[in-house]
Amino acid sequence: MKNVILDCDIGVDDASALIMLLKNQQKVRLSLVSTVAGNSKIENVCNNTIFILRNFATRWVSVAVGASKPLYGERKLDASDVHGEGGLGGLKVEKQSDAKFTTEVAEEKIYKILSSSKRKITLVAIGPLTNIALLIKKHPEIVKKIAKIIIMGGSISGIGNITPFAEYNFAWDIDAAKSVVESGLKIYLSPIENANNMPVCDDEILASLKDAEHAEILKKIFLNLQDGSVPFGFALHDSCAAAFLLKPNLFKTLKCDIKINNDKKDKRYGQCFCEINKKGKNLVFVPKNYQKVKNFILKTTFGG
Numbered sequence: 001m002k003n004v005i006l007d008c009d010i011g012v013d014d015a016s017a018l019i020m021l022l023k024n025q026q027k028v029r030l031s032l033v034s035t036v037a038g039n040s041k042i043e044n045v046c047n048n049t050i051f052i053l054r055n056f057a058t059r060w061v062s063v064a065v066g067a068s069k070p071l072y073g074e075r076k077l078d079a080s081d082v083h084g085e086g087g088l089g090g091l092k093v094e095k096q097s098d099a100k101f102t103t104e105v106a107e108e109k110i111y112k113i114l115s116s117s118k119r120k121i122t123l124v125a126i127g128p129l130t131n132i133a134l135l136i137k138k139h140p141e142i143v144k145k146i147a148k149i150i151i152m153g154g155s156i157s158g159i160g161n162i163t164p165f166a167e168y169n170f171a172w173d174i175d176a177a178k179s180v181v182e183s184g185l186k187i188y189l190s191p192i193e194n195a196n197n198m199p200v201c202d203d204e205i206l207a208s209l210k211d212a213e214h215a216e217i218l219k220k221i222f223l224n225l226q227d228g229s230v231p232f233g234f235a236l237h238d239s240c241a242a243a244f245l246l247k248p249n250l251f252k253t254l255k256c257d258i259k260i261n262n263d264k265k266d267k268r269y270g271q272c273f274c275e276i277n278k279k280g281k282n283l284v285f286v287p288k289n290y291q292k293v294k295n296f297i298l299k300t301t302f303g304g
């Protein structure tokens with residue numbers, strides 16, 4: 001049983017990742033879902049998280065409210081053109097008025113869980129890294145209780161989806177990304193290329209939905225999406241991080257050094273890329289076979 005904390009900014013592909021973990025609660029002990037603004041504002045992210053848990057969790061998971069803006073400055077980036085006004089595609093999620101959250105802010109709740117756990121815990125971070133950066137800044141000694149951190153962000157080649165160079169999650173809070181990458185944590189990176197190379201289209205989702213208990217909800221979230229960074233279909237970036245957690249054998253891992261450009265004057269500001277290097281301190285993972293990973297994501301997210 002893997003002990004896991006999921007940090008997310010739900011978000012369509014975050015919803016897929018969370019559903020994938022919730023459908024594997026016999027394999028993954030999800031201790032907490034912490035929220036961070038990113039794909040949508042923090043109020044929507046929290047609302048969406050509670051909604052997904054209410055519909056898909058067989059065992060309740062605590063939810064902590066995290067950062068509403070980057071470490072420095074205000075929230076500038078918004079992804080409602082890709083993820084919909086509320087963050088879950090075409091689904092209008094009613095306000096979860098009786099939603100319960102933990103009393104601590106995300107980084108303190110994560111700290112509490114890590115420090116009281118006898119076993120090391122894996123973090124899966126699929127939004128901007130603001131909460132994780134705050135955790136490390138306030139409690140640097142806690143790094144030793146983290147088995148590894150699986151991150152969706154950056155790229156192998158230096159391409160972006162919010163600028164030609166910058167990937168959305170890292171660009172949203174580049175200072176947080178830099179501090180996490182340089183923290184000494186064991187990082188497993190899922191780069192933008194993973195999902196870009198296997199976009200899912202509506203026909204594939206519909207074919208996978210046949211027996212799904214929550215087909216109507218899933219159709220509203222996942223159909224008719226277009227993110228502009230792939231020629232057709234939709235890139236489920238965060239689902240790749242969940243797939244790696246659940247089935248690491250589907251991927252190969254390469255040692256690398258992660259390079260981050262936080263020079264505001266540079267046109268490549270926000271760029272994060274992997275320098276593949278046998279002596280590299282971090283790891284980037286890519287599918288051994290893209291179709292197999294895509295099939296696993298489709299089956300786990302949409303299958304009955």
Ligand SMILES: [Ca+2]
Nearest residue numbers: 011014126127
């Ligand atoms: Ca996300």
